[in-house]
Amino acid sequence: MKFSTKLPTPSTDALQHSQQLQYKIRDVINANNGAISFRTYMEMALYEQGLGYYVAGCRKIGKSGDFMTAPEISPLFSQCLASQCIQILSEIKGDIIELGAGSGLMAVQLLLELEKQNVLPQNYYILDLSPELKQRQKKTFKQLAPHLLDRIIWLKQLPTTFNGVILGNEVLDAMPVDVFTLYKDKLFEHQVIWQDKQLMEQLNPASSTLWDAVTALKLGTMETPYTSEINLNLQGWFKALDACLTQGVVILIDYGYSASEYYHPDRNKGTLICHYQHHVNESPLSYTGLQDITANVDFTAVANAADKAGFEVLGFTTQAAFLAANQLETFFMQILEETPEKHYxxxxxxxxxxxxxxxxxxxxxxxxxxxxxNPLNGFSLTDQRHRL
Ligand SMILES: C[S@@+](CC[C@H](N)C(=O)[O-])C[C@H]1O[C@@H](n2cnc3c(N)ncnc32)[C@H](O)[C@@H]1O
Known part of the structure; x- marks a missing residue:
């Protein structure tokens, strides 16, 4: 992944698409007295119907897209996750829901492993904010595991009741965030305006909701401007998950930190970045709808929101420790025996x-x-809940 100031130039069609989305955002800005929150901008840039980054048809994830995710790197990731699902589903009866399934590769790899171990669930549900990804996911199943396709059920919303495992790989980082700047004892909210025929960022005094949420972080006063992000959607999201799940476990994997690291005084420019064709940049207002916008995850906020919604935090650890504790080495040796030429x-x-x-x-x-x-295998090597 390259950090770039100069990005590849999109095609004329792509630029027109981006402009169409920017005009739609401009109209919303005009209808909102000339400014919208960064969160509203990010939501439209990623999810606006027919135009947003995750919703419009272009290829996002994988080598030919904008960024790579763990299932695209190796089937070993999904096999280890399958191993964790097996432990849970052997203790309670149930199915699996995957949130934000991307290309569908993790679903295929995970189900193939469950099939191998003779523990296929009756159904595997997929719920994505982007209904357009359904076609891509179907194609992945048709290519790699057509016999499993009839187990997949695409959902438009969470079921009213569910038992089993709910999985989300890199879903939290794709949620819209508010961006704020703290300077001395003043808190500013980053807003997006339309000026000189383009989108621009503007700092305004924070809304009372944002003020309350940032105050609760107890950051203190800052002698130099301190910019960061906060996800105000978490509480509502976990409430919805709690209402749906009767018995089971939610497993979320993502890049991020505990609150003390996330809001460390040295991290004074926040974590918001954009991906365009494997180039990283810090210009979320450019190439609207053509590039991914993402923020790291504050796992303390995740744990607090989940706890408030009625969940028990069962474990928190690094991806490395979780995979190792879920038989990474065994799966590695198995594939190696079957295909020694793939060693490197x-x-x-x-x-x-x-x-x-x-x-x-x-x-x-x-x-x-x-x-x-019950204790989960994935946290048997290290459990860092104390860091949350
Ligand atoms: C970065 S991609 C990750 C895709 C896939 N999980 C992977 O690892 O390759 C984020 C995905 O999460 C979806 N998403 C974001 N917020 C969501 C939500 N609240 N519910 C379900 N899906 C969501 C997006 O539409 C997108 O498909």
Whole structure:
């Protein structure tokens, strides 16, 4: 992944698409007295019907897209996750829901492993904010596991009642966030305006909702401007998950930190970044709808919101520790025995998933239980709940 100031130039069609979305955002800005919150901008840039980044048809995830995720790097990731699901589903009867399934590759790999171990669930549900991804996911199943397609049920909303496992890989980082700047004892909210025929960022005094939420972080006063983000959607999201889940476990994997690291005084520019064709940049108002916008996850906020909604935090650890505790080595050896020629490729995949300098420590796993208190295998090597 390259950090770039100069991005590849999109095609004329792509630029027109982006302009169409920007005009739609401009209209919303005009209807809202000339400014919208950054959160509203990010929501439209990613999810606006027919135009947003995740909703419009272009290829996002994988080598030919804008960024890579763990299931795209190696099937070992999904196999380890399958191993964790097996433990849970052997203790309670149920199915699996995957939130934000992207290309569908994790669903395929995970179900193939469950099939191998003779523990296929009756149904595998997929719920994505982007209904357009359904076609891509169907295609992935048709190509790699057509016999499993009849187990997949695409949902438009969470079921009213569910038992089992709810999974989300890199879903939290794709949620819209508010951006704020704290300077001395003043709190400013980043808003988006339309000026000189383009989108621009403007700082205004924070709304009372944002003020309350940032005050609760207890950041103190800052002698130099301190910018960061906050996800105000978490509470509502966990309430909805809680209402749906009767018994089971929610497992979320993402890049991020505990609150004390996230809001460390040195991290004074926040964590918001954009991905365009494997180039990282810090210009969320550019290429609207063509590039991904993402923020790291504050796992303390996740744990607090889940706890308030009625979940028990069952474990929190690094991706490396979670995979190792879920038989990473066994799966590695199995594939190696079947395909010894893949030795180098496999070793490289394990390195990317596990090394601290790659995904191993930057990515974390949190498990949230509902009427489920048994210790989970994934946290048997290290459990860092004390850091939350
Ligand atoms: C970064 S992609 C990750 C895709 C896939 N899980 C992977 O690992 O390759 C984020 C996905 O989460 C979806 N998403 C974001 N917020 C969501 C929500 N509240 N419920 C369900 N899906 C959501 C997006 O539409 C997108 O498909």
């Amino acid at each position: 490729q496999l070793a490289q995949q394990v390195r990317i998933l596990s090394l601290p300098s790659e995904m191993g420590e930057r990515f974390k796993v949190i498990a949230l239980g509902k009427d489920f208190l």
